[in-house]
Amino acid sequence: MTTTTDLTGWTGLQFFGRTTASVSHELKNALAIIKENAGLLNDYLLMAEKGTPLKPERLKIVADRIDQQTRRADTLIKHLNRFGHSIDEPLTTVDLNEIVSLLAALTQREVSMKQATLQLAMGESPMTVKTAPFWLLTFLGHCMTFSLKVLGPEKVLHLQAEKVEDGTRILFSPLSGLQGAGQEDFPGEAEMALLKSLDAACHIDPDAGTLLVNLTNR
Amino acid sequence: MAEKILLVDDETDFLEVMSERMSARGMEVTTAESALDALEQVEKGGFDAIVLDLMMPGMDGLETLKAIKRKRPELQVILLSGHATLEKGIEAMKLGAMDFVEKPADIDALTEKIHKARAEKMVLVEKQMETKLKNIINARGW
Structure with a gap:
């Protein structure tokens, strides 16, 4: 039988693997574009050697694409690096806005694969909370996957971090699909174990179409 | 004659640069940014090969591949x-x-694979024509 600790560890490792695979896929896409643009420059040079004059406006387009894709790759690596460092401290004080924006960045591909759009609403900054950042990201990652499953037909997911009386909370809405089938599998055993270790609570309201994650002040 | 290629990818920059490079190699390139666009293009016909991204929003590459093969098995x-x-x-x-x-x-x-794809498609089309002809001959008792 799997113990709660094992289940949490496995869930975290799985999320880590899924996230790095997704970000590295994006990175490969950026590298492919950079490589093809470098190849295109070579094509232009070969054509120039055969007498076709180089067109500065074409070179500018290639340079801009390389610049844009290098920035994209750099941003992806920054996010991956921040995610990697989220496991450094078992318990630390973080800005919840930063956690939520990192979650949005890490799950961007998952969101676009579902042809959805993510809208971020940040609360007052910094919104400090003492938590286990990696495990919080893992839990929120599961919330994201679930939310995308029960997203309404407009396919816009609103993600918000806000301060409440006894702590902070993260809101996923509008989840109009909560009215239908599928909500019974969330939070499952793995998510319950994560919630317990985070000392957090999760509330799903099918009528309001919301998923709320409450983090109490430690 | 130029190979007619359908290039399918949700990355616009990738489509632009690849189609320019492939065109410079004598290919006639049509692009599609989604599986649905690609299937519409396939319906119109005339392609020798399709270069298809595996991971795309909505319908992924494998699903698209199945749909293409259902519509045009010779592609x-x-x-x-x-x-x-x-x-x-x-x-x-x-x-x-x-x-x-x-x-x-x-x-x-990739260019080599496209040349090979065109050759394979031609063999398949010839076989299809042969089968059609045989069927007509058999049906009319010639």
Whole structure:
């Protein structure tokens, strides 16, 4: 039988693997574009050697694409690096806005694969909370996957971090699909174990179409 | 005659640069940014090969491959992927893909595969024509 600790560890490792695979896929896409643009420059040079004059406006387009894709790759690596460092401290004080924006960045591909759009609403900054950042990201990652499953037909997911009386909370809405089938599998055993270790609570309201994650002040 | 290629990828920059490079190599390139666009183009017909991204929003590459093969079994599909796992490659080949190439792809290797795809498509089309002719001859008792 799997113990709660094992289940949490496995869930975290799985999320880590899924996230790095997704970000590295994006990175490969950026590298492919950079490589093809470098190849295109070579094509232009070969054509120039055969007498076709180089067109500065074409070179500018290639340079801009390389610049844009290098920035994209750099941003992806920054996010991956921040995610990697989220496991450094078992318990630390973080800005919840930063956690939520990192979650949005890490799950961007998952969101676009579902042809959805993510809208971020940040609360007052910094919104400090003492938590286990990696495990919080893992839990929120599961919330994201679930939310995308029960997203309404407009396919816009609103993600918000806000301060409440006894702590902070993260809101996923509008989840109009909560009215239908599928909500019974969330939070499952793995998510319950994560919630317990985070000392957090999760509330799903099918009528309001919301998923709320409450983090109490430690 | 130029090879007619349908290039399918949700990355616009990738489509632009690849179609320019492929056109410079004598190919006639049409692009599609989604599986649905690609299927519409396939319906119009006339392609020698399709270069298809495996991971796309909405309908993914394997689903698109199945749909293409249902519409036009003779079409040769080369799948492109940022993370070419062996499992996906095997699955793609089982579904009828001609080849599976990992991104970033080598343009010369890809061009070679496209030449091969066109040759294979021509063989298949000839076989289809032969079967059709035989059926007509048999049906009319000639």
